[in-house]
Amino acid sequence: MNGFLSGRLVAAAAVIVVSLSASAASDDKKPVASGKTQVVARAADRELTLTDLRLEMSRLGLSPADPASERVALESLMSRTLLAKAARDTSLHKKPEAIARMYAAQDQALADLYLSIASQPPEPTREEITRFIRENPTLFAARKTYDFAILTLESKNFKEDALTPLFDKEADFARLAGLLDKAGAGYRLSTLTQSGAAFPAPIRVQLAKYGVRDNIVLRGDAETQILKIVAVRDDPGPEASWGPLARRLLIEEAAAKRAEALMARLKKEGAVAYYRASAAPLAADKPAPKAQ
Numbered sequence: 587m588n589g590f591l592s593g594r595l596v597a598a599a600a601v602i603v604v605s606l607s608a609s610a611a612s613d614d615k616k617p618v619a620s621g622k623t624q625v626v627a628r629a630a631d632r633e634l635t636l637t638d639l640r641l642e643m644s645r646l647g648l649s650p651a652d653p654a655s656e657r658v659a660l661e662s663l664m665s666r667t668l669l670a671k672a673a674r675d676t677s678l679h680k681k682p683e684a685i686a687r688m689y690a691a692q693d694q695a696l697a698d699l700y701l702s703i704a705s706q707p708p709e710p711t712r713e714e715i716t717r718f719i720r721e722n723p724t725l726f727a728a729r730k731t732y733d734f735a736i737l738t739l740e741s742k743n744f745k746e747d748a749l750t751p752l753f754d755k756e757a758d759f760a761r762l763a764g765l766l767d768k769a770g771a772g773y774r775l776s777t778l779t780q781s782g783a784a785f786p787a788p789i790r791v792q793l794a795k796y797g798v799r800d801n802i803v804l805r806g807d808a809e810t811q812i813l814k815i816v817a818v819r820d821d822p823g824p825e826a827s828w829g830p831l832a833r834r835l836l837i838e839e840a841a842a843k844r845a846e847a848l849m850a851r852l853k854k855e856g857a858v859a860y861y862r863a864s865a866a867p868l869a870a871d872k873p874a875p876k877a878q
Contacts, residue, residue: 629664630671638663704848707840710833718832724794725835726828730782732793733817735759739766739773744810746803753812757799762812778813781821 624636639656642663648655678684710718719726737759743766752762759775766773782790789802796802796815804811860866 705845731821
């Protein structure tokens with residue numbers, strides 16, 4: 587059994603547009619190939635344009651390939667336009683709290699946009715993509731799909747030494763569930779079918795060594811999940827899909843590293859200092875002394 591914790595930081599680029607130049611507004615009304623204008627809707631005496639719609643899709647992280655994306659984005663844009671108009675009609679935009687929020691939103695939009703641009707890595711080469719596919723077989727040629735039975739219980743009730751023999755080599759959680767029932771300890775049973783490619787690298791690599799009846803234990807502060815493998819199937823996917831997937835993962839990995847390096851540099855150049863202990867970052871844990 588192995589426990590893993592994983593995190594993922596996703597920074598989405600967003601843009602808040604306060605006004606458009608006269609030329610941009612004019613462009614939005616130019617006919618498009620269909621013969622229709624780029625004005626997609628009207629709300630509160632404002633024309634909502636295709637440019638507005640695309641920016642909203644980007645802000646929400648919606649894919650242009652999804653047929654429902656435009657509808658979701660336009661509804662969001664419409665609601666914001668109507669609510670902002672109602673707020674201005676009551677002079678809410680003149681109040682100090684509103685002004686502070688608008689400045690913060692503007693800063694956040696600029697920060698997100700700058701981070702997305704500054705952390706964009708160069709396009710990976712064909713050689714880099716080929717090497718990535720070769721070095722990560724569990725994502726490609728050796729990828730597998732797993733069927734799991736999952737038992738979730740409160741971490742305070744997970745006593746590893748006492749409970750492990752009740753499920754470690756078992757086909758299911760029947761023995762463990764029976765003990766938990768007798769003890770009055772709450773738990774939940776569920777199932778999951780998941781490609782190994784969906785897991786963080788440490789879990790994915792460990793899973794590749796496992797088979798039916800093996801387990802992975804994910805311990806959290808509040809709850810612990812026991813994932814028991816009940817079936818394993820080879821699932822390499824079409825080879826034609828490997829290159830695009832490798833390219834995307836390489837770009838995401840490189841972008842995360844560039845973003846981390848960028849923030850480290852900006853903090854150094856910006857002479858960052860903290861004056862409130864409760865809000866300052868926690869000191870890095872010192873490495874534990876090695877056993878003799």
